[in-house]
Amino acid sequence: DRKILLTLIDKFAGGPVGLDTLATAVGEQADTLEDVYEPYLMTEGYLVRTPRGRAATARAYDHLGRKVPASAQGSLL
Structure with missing residues (x-):
């Protein structure tokens, strides 16, 4: 779960990013990402x-000790 969030934030500036692209970046099957990890991350608010795709929330940035980019704060809260 942490790897997915870190990849989303570090490689894709928090998103949005497509499911297949994100799955490839973390080395998981898209189905596994969608069926196993995504429901938990969404339920927890991350x-x-x-x-346009998956995006990290302000809560995800806070959880990882990262600063939410000013340009994205309005859309991520």
Whole structure:
């Protein structure tokens, strides 16, 4: 779970990013990411699904001790 959030934040600036792209970046199957990890991350408030892809929330940044980018604060809260 942590690897997914770190990848989303570090490699994709918090998103949004498509499921297949994110799955490839973390070395998981897209189905596994969607069926196993994503429900937990969404329930905990770390991840949101948008029409453009998955995105990290402000809570995810806080959880990882990262500063939420000013340009993204409004859309991630």
